[in-house]
Amino acid sequence: MIDIRLYGAKADGVTDCITAISAAILVGDIIIQNGTFVISESIKIPSNRTIYGKNAKLKMADGSYDNAFRNSDFDGGNVNVKVIGLGNFLIDGNTVNNIEVNPFTDISHYTRYPNIYGGDNVYKYNLFFFYNVTGFEVSGINFIDRPHFVGVIAWSSEGVIDNIYLNYYTLTLNQDGIDFANGCHNIAYGNIRGYCGDDWTGLGAGDKFGFNYYSDGWNIGDIHDISFSNIKVFSELYHLYIIICGDGNKVYNISFDDILINYCGGVLYTGYTSFRTVAPTKEDIQNITMDNILVKTMREDHRAAFSLGEDCQDITITNFTNESGEPDFEETGGLDIVNFTINGTAYPL
C-alpha cells in the first residue's frame, strides 16, 4: 500500500491533501497514517482499491461539504471498493461545517443545502457515498460530524459495514447514520455504535428518498437481504430504523439482531409517506425479523417503539425488552398488517 505522504500529503492538519491522495490512489491501495490530513474534496475510489487508515484523522476542510470518499464511477459502476481502518482512524466532517440548529424547531438548514431534495449534488452532503458498487467494505472507522448523513449506499451489493463508531459535536437536522437506498442487497452491517442526531438507519425505496444520486432510474430498485447485528445505540433522537417503500419497490428479507438502545425516539417506523408517491402493498414490505432488542429509554414525546404507517406482513420481533415505559406498538389505522408479532403476540391487538 502507498503511504500518501510519498505523494506530497502532509500530516499537519492544514495542507489540502486531496491532490496527493487522488494521485496515489490511481496507482494502488493507499494508507493514511500518523497524523491529521485535510481534504477539500472527496476521495474518489476506483475499482479494486482500498483506503487504509491507522492513527490518523481524515478531516474535511473548512467550508467543504463534499463526501470524504465515494466510488469513482457512478454510471459505469465500481467493484471491490474498500475503506478499512486499522485502529484509531477517524473521518471528521469538521464541526465548523455543521450548523447549530435545534432539530425540533429550526429548519433553517434547508436554505443552506438548496439541492437537498432532488438536486444533482445532494449526495455530497454525507461523509461517504457509494452508488453502483458491487463488493464493498467500510470498517474500523470513527465518523465524527457530518452535515447530514454519515453515509448513503445506493444500488450497491455484496458489501460489509463493520466496526463503526458514529458521533457528532454539533447536532444538526437530518444527521442520520448510514442509510441504504434503492437497489441495495446482500449487505452485512454489524458492530456499530454511537450517537445520531436523527434516524440511525434508513431503508429508502421510495421515489422521493431525497439523498440519492440524482440520475435516471435512481429511485427504482428493491432493498433486500441485509442483516444488522450487534448495534449499540448510545443515543439517537428519532428512529433506529425507518423503512420507506413504495412506487413498486420492495423491502424484504431484512434481519436485525442483538441491538441495545440506550435512548431513541423509536425502533422501527414505516410512516414517512411523503417520500413515496404510490403506497406499498403488504407484499412490498415483508419478511423482516428482529431478535434480542433492548430499549432502555425512549423519548416521551415521540412514537411507540414500533410505529407503522404502511402495509406490511411477516414481521417477527422476538426477545424484545422495552424498559422505557413507552408503548411497544402503534399504527395509523386502516392498514393491512398481516402476521406482525412481538414476542409471540400479534399486533395490532
Next chain:
Amino acid sequence: MNGIGIGIGRKRKSYWSNPLQDKYKSLLAAVSQKPSKSVQNAQNTFMYRISGGNSDSRNTLAKLSCIIPYCAGMPLAVDALLWWNNPVRKATLSVHAPDYTLLEGFTGDSANSAYINTGFNPTDDGGTLYTQNNCSVGWWFRNTRTTYSSTKIHGIAVSTNKIYINPWHSATKARIGANGEYYDLTTVNGGSMLFTINRKNATTINAFIDRLLTDNISNNSVGLLDGDIYNLALNNGTTAANFTSDTIGLFYAGSELDQTDVNVICDALDQLMFDLNTSVAVLNYPADGTLIDTNIWTITNPNTTSVEFEQNNAIIMRSLGVSSTADANNIKATFDVPYGVFIGSLVDIYKATVYRSLNYRFGNLNRFVIQRYGNLNQNLMFRLYNGASYIYDLDIGEYEFVIFKIVYTATHRLSFYKWSNDAWLLIDSYITTNICGNVKSIDMSSTGYLATETHLRDIYITKKDFNTLTP
C-alpha cells in the same frame, strides 16, 4: 582495494556525542573493567554536561568536592564507588554490603546494617572551600516504602552538627536536618527524587527537591559536622545507625551550589538515565487484532451493565454512562518505572458531562492524565493530579485525536509532545515536585452519565527517549 580506498582520505566521525572530557579520561583509566562504548559515551556526556556543556555554561563540577553516580552503568560495583571528580578516591561498603544493580546503584538492607561510607568529610575534603557555611550535599535515590518511618535517613549526625535527609518521615513530608534542627519539607510521596541541601550561610539553609527550591530554612548555625557522610544510613559519629533499604543512584557534595547548579545536575542526570537505557520496552502494546491480552491488562469493572472493553485494532473503552461520580471502571496494566517515556495513540470523542481519563498513575489518585471533561468545546487536556485536584493543566490543542509522547525524567520534569507533521512537537514542560514517584500503572477510566468511547493503541513505554520514534 576497495576497503583501503574507503579508509584513506576520509575523516572518521568521532564516536563521542560530546567532546571527550579529560576528567572522564581519568575516570576511565581508574576503572577495573571498562563499560561498553555506548555507556562510555553516556558517561562522558554526563561529565560534559556538568562541566560546562550546558545552556548556562556553568562548570558545576568545579564546585563539587565529591560526586559518585552509582547508577552510571559501571559493570562492577567496585568501579561504581569511584569519585568522578577525583577517581583516586572511592566510597567503601559496609561488611554486609548493599546490593549493586546496574543502572540503579546500591540498595541498602536495613535488617543487616548495610550502608556506604562515601569517604567524604566536609571538614577534611572541603578544605578552604568550606568556611563556616557553604556545604552543599545531594542525593538521588529511590524507595519503595509503603510505610512512614523516622529512621530512614542518609547523612551524618554528630552531636548537634547534622546534615541528613529523611525522605519519608511522615505521611506527607520529608525531613531535612542540619545543625541540630530539623525541618519538614513539603509533600513528598516516595519514589525517586533528588534532594539537595545547601547550607547557604549562618542563618539560611536551602532545600531543593529536584529543581525546585522548596524551603529556605532560617537557622542560627553553630558549626559544621565533622565526619564522613554515609549513604543508606546515618553516621552518628562513631557507628552507622538508622539504616534504610532505599536504592541510591547519585551522591554529591560541594560548596555554594545554587539554583543553576541544581538545574545542571538534574538535566545531566535526566539525560544520563535516558542515554544509558536500552531500547527494551517496559510495555509495547500495538493493540492490533481483536483480543485483549489478559496477561497484560486487568479489567476492573464494577459497573458491568454499562461499561465494556474490547480490542479491535485498539483497546476500546465503551460506557453507556455510569451512575457514580467516581471512576467506575478501568482497564489497567501495571509496571514500575522511576522515569520513562510514554507513547500512545488516543481517540476520545467528546460528549459533555462525561469524564474520561487515560491515567499514568503514581498511586491511586496521584497521576498524570490525558483527559476530557464536561465543558463544551473542550480540547483534550494534559493534567497532573495531586489527589483529587489537578495542579497542572495543559490544553494540548486537539479535539479528539492525538498521537502523544510524555517524557517523565529522573528528576521529574514532565513534558508533553504530540506527533505533528512527522515530528514530535513539544507543547509544554512542567517540573513536578510534590507529586513525584515511580509510575506504576496505565489505565483508562470513565465517569459520567452519557455514553462514550475511548480508543487507545500503539502503547509504548520505555526508559529511553526516542526523539524520532513513530507510533
